[in-house]
Amino acid sequence: MNDQQWNTLVAAVRGETLRPLPTAFIIDSPWLPNWAGHTILDYFTDDRVFLEDNLRAIRTFPETIFLPGFWSEYGMCTEPSAFGSVSMWGEDEFPFAKKVLHSPSEVERLEKPDPRKNGLLPFVIKRLQHLQPQIEAAGHKIRFAVARGPLNIASFLMGTPEFLEATRTDPELMNRLLDIITDFLVEWVAYQREVFPSIDGIMLLDDIVGFISRRDFEAFGLPYLRRVYSADVAVKFFHNDAPCKASAPLLESAGINLLNFGVQHTLADMKTWTSNRIALVGNVPPRDVLAEGTAEDVKQSVGEILSPIEDRTRLIVSCGGGMPPHAPTENIRALISAVEELTR
């Protein structure tokens, strides 16, 4: 992300009036390598492919912001690998992290990983260090420390149904698990900030928040998110594209000031539930419209999501979730130009 884009992002978070409205997209392995003509595994394993694909995206769409920008990741395996989870790879498939905890009681033997030494985390850092000169030569900087959220990591370590059931049957052990994960996440974020001083944002992704009630979010989500987001950075970005009616009113108290959400709710409802105190990133339907619709469908969808919104502060137009697989260039261009046209 270049300086101008970062300043736009911060201005949106602060609630400044922006015309036209900014656009932004979370881009990562589900979309970027295939869009650029590479396999997912090549994208993960070849730093040149990673750099080339990211540079191609920012040069193809210079008007938009990519979040987090040059995201060094290994899909869902990144953080679970540090806990000893086996990573499963396919040539052009999303990697999968196998669970490491087979009963709630196994939490007792779980150790907090060292983000400097364990799993794929040193690879995440080294990739960005190796490419930092080229990224900066392109006018961009590494702005975000990124991680999967605590509930998301817990669900990979245990299995999602098993973890969610255990919040009922073994709540103390699940709080213990989330404590260990959060201690690790705080260190992981701090380490990324230490290595890249240009970082002034935290991005966490946690769809499991969307599966639980407000009461459970207060018990198993909020305290942990609050700890990770307590770091002193300008942008505290959260992604949950599962339902978020139950959690939305509480996200600000976790410190979150930027939110990418799904298509289950309207922008208007989200503005109400967050009291317009969190900048929203959304929410053109990613699969049905951005990936599978026509450019005209995209334009119409942008109009539909924006027309009911009178107060357009704290608003960044995007899709409801990350950039979906196979979203074509013309549809992304259509979204960007529709926003420029409609919000000039």
Add this chain to the structure above:
Amino acid sequence: MHDLSSLRKAVIEGEVSASTAAARLALENGVQPLDLMSQGIVPAMAEVGKLFEEGEYFVPELLMSARATKEIFQILRPLLAQTGAQPTAHVVLGTVRGDLHDIGKNLVAAMLEGGGFEVTDLGVDVPPEAFVAAVKKNPVEIVGLSALLTTTMPAMKATIEAFRAAGLRDQVKIMVGGAPITQKYADSIGADGYSESAAATVELARRLTGTCHGVSP
């Protein structure tokens, strides 16, 4: 007849030990296993599904009610076998080849069992030939295919084609579901049914089999 409201309440609230205790008490008081299912479990799980659809219940609540139901079935299964009662229909479920996600499939399995269906869960990353083999081994009325990833959706079509190639397509109804699946996609691959949520799958399965009750005597 013995009042089944405490059993229904325990299932709805996901109280596993209270559910099994209520089931045992009902059986001791002469409630027939079939009545316990049709008047206890099935309406309770229907209520759980309704609460989930209305946003009152979330995934953990659904999972705990499903677990309570499963435990009651452990008690009922041998008793039902003695009476000769048959489940509404038999469903084979699995997450398709290349896809390792199980939460949607597990929820569907739980809701179907709660609705009186017998479920064989083939697990995750199930190749087309394994679905076909399961149906050959034990004929079923419905095959349920789950996928979470857009990259694994094509395996649904491959599975349907495998049933066609094996000459079994007309013998089973195939329903599909999962986050990236739509009715349009289901129609395009020749599936017989699509359900947007785990709770709605029970109704879909009943429509596909032309049944409306939990268990057939």
